[in-house]
Amino acid sequence: PMAGDLDEQRIIELVLQHGPPQGRHPLPDHPAALPGDDAALFAPQRVVTTDLMVEGVHWDSRSTEGDVGYKLAAVNASDIAAMGCRPTWAVLTLSLPRPVAAAWVEGFARGLGEGLGAFGARLIGGDTTASPGPVFAGLTMAGEGSAVVGRDGARPGDRVWVTGTLGDAAAGFFDGDPAGLAWLRRPRPPVELGAALADMGLVHAMMDLSDGLARDLARLCARSEVGAVVDPSLLPASPAVAALPAARRLQRQVAFGEDYQLLFTAPPAAERAIRRLGSVLDVAVSIIGEVRAEPAVCLQGAEWPEPMFDHFPVTGRPEGAAR
Structure with a gap:
């Protein structure tokens, strides 16, 4: 299929189709150990999530480099909270265009540190590389909780x-x-x-x-x-x-x-x-x-409005505003 024929959900489904059904070490017998939740359960009461932010897609000139770092921590912490857990640690991947602007990196790092501190997580490592285009910033965050909650438990009458x-x-x-x-x-x-x-x-x-x-x-x-x-x-x-x-x-x-x-x-x-x-x-x-x-x-009493944004708009569907 052409790129314009795949929306975000279909891209995810295609990637998952080619993953091995199980790894060397068994995961917990829990729905959240499978793809489809805000974070994945990888051990009893422990979850992990990841988010990627791209310059020009997730932020523009209205955001400072500190804002970008803070938001990267916040969106990951949001996923952890959605599983009923508290953030514990994170690892960073950062891809930067040359020449590297030291002031941008320092501002980003300060914002990231503020965000991680606000949500109780610690940065324990990561990786950096050069980018031929925009800045790419990715964070993987882990969390722990006494009772992990997924998306699968809603019941009629709730x-x-x-x-x-x-x-x-x-x-x-x-x-x-x-x-x-x-x-x-x-x-x-x-x-x-x-x-x-x-x-x-x-x-x-x-x-x-x-x-x-x-x-x-x-x-x-x-x-x-x-x-x-x-x-x-x-x-x-x-x-x-x-x-x-x-x-x-x-x-x-x-x-x-x-x-x-x-x-x-x-x-x-x-x-x-x-x-x-x-x-x-x-x-x-x-x-x-x-x-x-x-x-x-x-x-009730209305129709759902059309989505205002799509990372991968299907051909013929308006893309909406970039973010």
């Missing part, structure tokens, strides 16, 4: 929850909202809340919101073999997002991504404990819908 507010990064990118732009450059995923929800056994399924609610909820439901209905009037919004016209507000909240909040499902009986935990940790938590047995993922 409430669908999110943390924080949705659409802030999109409002920063497209509408120039200063607070949204600050979140886009340096997101603050609720790492401790994710780990605490798992520690207390309050959630059935969880993931982070990086590609937008529309895509990410569909992925969680597919992994759990369930559906869901979301009430758009319940989507939490910052004042800047709430002030947008209704159609644009919905698009920003569900179709762009870069929220780096938690999306999780929990039984109704857990509501009081979840709200109390959110209050203790100073993280806003909101119920936005309900898990259903039917496989459809529906937006």
